[in-house]
Amino acid sequence: MHDKLNIEEVFSSRLRIKILKTLNRMGELNVSDIARRLGINYETTSQHLKILEDEGIIQHKMFGRIRIFRLNEHSPKAKAIQNLIEIWEQNGK
Amino acid sequence: MSQYQSVFRDETKLDINYVPHRLPHRDRELHLLMEFFSFALQTPDRMAQRVLITGDVGTGKTALSQRFGTDITREAVKRAVHLRYVHVNCREYRGSLFLILQHVVSTFHPNFPKRGYSAEELLRTLMQILDEESAHVILTLDEFDSLVEREGSEAVYQLTRLQETRQNKPQRLSLICILRNLSAIAKLDPSTRSTLQSNIINLEKYSKPQLTDILNDRVALAFKPSMVPEETINLIAELAHSENGNARFGIELLWRAGKYANAENQETVTPDCARKAVSSIIPTIRKTDLTMLGLHEKLFLLGTARLFKQTQKASVTLTEAEQAYTIVCEERNTKPNTHTQLWKYLRNLTNTGIIKTDVTTTTNSRGRTTHIQLPTIPAHELEKELAAILEKGDA
Numbered sequence: 001m002h003d004k005l006n007i008e009e010v011f012s013s014r015l016r017i018k019i020l021k022t023l024n025r026m027g028e029l030n031v032s033d034i035a036r037r038l039g040i041n042y043e044t045t046s047q048h049l050k051i052l053e054d055e056g057i058i059q060h061k062m063f064g065r066i067r068i069f070r071l072n073e074h075s076p077k078a079k080a081i082q083n084l085i086e087i088w089e090q091n092g093k
Numbered sequence: 094m095s096q097y098q099s100v101f102r103d104e105t106k107l108d109i110n111y112v113p114h115r116l117p118h119r120d121r122e123l124h125l126l127m128e129f130f131s132f133a134l135q136t137p138d139r140m141a142q143r144v145l146i147t148g149d150v151g152t153g154k155t156a157l158s159q160r161f162g163t164d165i166t167r168e169a170v171k172r173a174v175h176l177r178y179v180h181v182n183c184r185e186y187r188g189s190l191f192l193i194l195q196h197v198v199s200t201f202h203p204n205f206p207k208r209g210y211s212a213e214e215l216l217r218t219l220m221q222i223l224d225e226e227s228a229h230v231i232l233t234l235d236e237f238d239s240l241v242e243r244e245g246s247e248a249v250y251q252l253t254r255l256q257e258t259r260q261n262k263p264q265r266l267s268l269i270c271i272l273r274n275l276s277a278i279a280k281l282d283p284s285t286r287s288t289l290q291s292n293i294i295n296l297e298k299y300s301k302p303q304l305t306d307i308l309n310d311r312v313a314l315a316f317k318p319s320m321v322p323e324e325t326i327n328l329i330a331e332l333a334h335s336e337n338g339n340a341r342f343g344i345e346l347l348w349r350a351g352k353y354a355n356a357e358n359q360e361t362v363t364p365d366c367a368r369k370a371v372s373s374i375i376p377t378i379r380k381t382d383l384t385m386l387g388l389h390e391k392l393f394l395l396g397t398a399r400l401f402k403q404t405q406k407a408s409v410t411l412t413e414a415e416q417a418y419t420i421v422c423e424e425r426n427t428k429p430n431t432h433t434q435l436w437k438y439l440r441n442l443t444n445t446g447i448i449k450t451d452v453t454t455t456t457n458s459r460g461r462t463t464h465i466q467l468p469t470i471p472a473h474e475l476e477k478e479l480a481a482i483l484e485k486g487d488a
Contacts, residue, residue: 027204032206065209065214066206066210068205
């Protein structure tokens with residue numbers, strides 16, 4: 001388990017932002033699909049997902065061997081991030 | 094240039110995927126289906142049901158199950174019961190259990206991965222999802238024979254005996270299997286077959302009056318008022334009836350006939366539009382069939398074709414056809430044959446499928462009237478073809 005990260009540490013990674021944007025757009029995805037969409041390898045994707053999950057921003061559910069990730073609907077942080085992404089993408093500027 | 098006027102109000106109501114609110118002449122079957130699944134609205138986790146729907150092409154199997162699906166889902170929402178109706182055409186998924194289950198899972202999790210597990214794992218996943226969401230799924234397997242053909246007994250067994258491996262757990266999956274006839278499931282092993290065959294709803298082919306009702310309903314939905322005369326509807330109903338009571342065929346004809354009416358800027362959808370429509374669907378009789386006819390048969394047919402072209406009616410009487418034949422004979426300086434002879438021509442032309450005849454008895458019983466129909470060939474095409482053949486014969 002990571003120590004709690006500061007906001008600047010969570011947002012300092014371009015890939016983590018991209019993962020959050022992708023999950024916000026797609027609703028839910030498995031690790032391979034996220035990796036494929038972002039053009040990065042499975043291992044790196046898993047590491048970033050773990051950091052975000054430890055922060056409680058995302059959550060996963062197991063279906064047999066398959067892990068499906070989504071934004072944590074009970075997390076105020078996830079809600080705030082969702083709002084931020086949506087406002088950012090709506091206004092464009 | 095004249096302004097484009099369409100005979101249609103909403104042609105999507107004639108689309109193959111459109112499910113009307115009312116299914117004429119399938120009320121009883123719809124009630125029966127509702128009855129079989131009434132538990133799903135009351136105690137969905139205590140029971141699962143399996144129903145087979147059989148019937149020929151165009152007898153309303155898919156429409157019936159989809160209507161049922163929409164109705165029961167609406168009722169479930171009202172009662173706050175988590176019930177999903179999922180309709181899958183097995184042929185579309187090449188009869189693969191894996192792909193079919195993947196589609197069902199994707200209705201809950203649209204981005205569920207497409208690879209990396211087996212059909213058994215997928216079935217377990219589906220049950221896990223249904224358990225977590227306390228949901229019951231009514232899964233309709235349309236063109237079920239396609240699944241049986243590809244996967245055999247094992248897949249069907251897995252689906253029907255699912256609960257045996259989940260003892261004391263809530264029931265989650267009911268099945269409706271749609272197929273043309275029971276011969277498709279004859280190849281299943283006896284125990285699998287027996288689990289399926291307890292509830293069978295067989296849809297009889299539609300009669301002509303029933304097809305007329307169906308077409309009238311669709312005309313009211315899809316066309317502007319008074320655009321499709323009764324005789325066109327009757328002709329299309331007759332054609333659909335001769336296609337084994339196939340309502341889907343009739344509805345498609347109706348749409349095509351409307352398209353022909355629009356293309357030719359006609360004010361209404363005439364019977365001839367329907368004939369053109371059918372000739373675009375069914376291959377018309379070969380020219381050789383016409384060449385093989387005797388001279389007076391050709392002349393009689395030419396007179397009849399002209400009559401249809403002039404009157405735009407769906408059927409003409411033998412008396413009218415005989416008058417038209419006499420005129421054709423006059424034009425060609427040929428002595429017309431007797432009425433008795435015309436009867437023989439009529440029989441031969443009916444046997445070749447060029448015309449159709451129907452005899453009615455009038456109410457005051459003064460005699461019988463023979464009605465002639467030109468079911469598949471547009472009158473003007475037949476006239477043109479016959480004129481060309483006759484001209485060639487004269488040369």
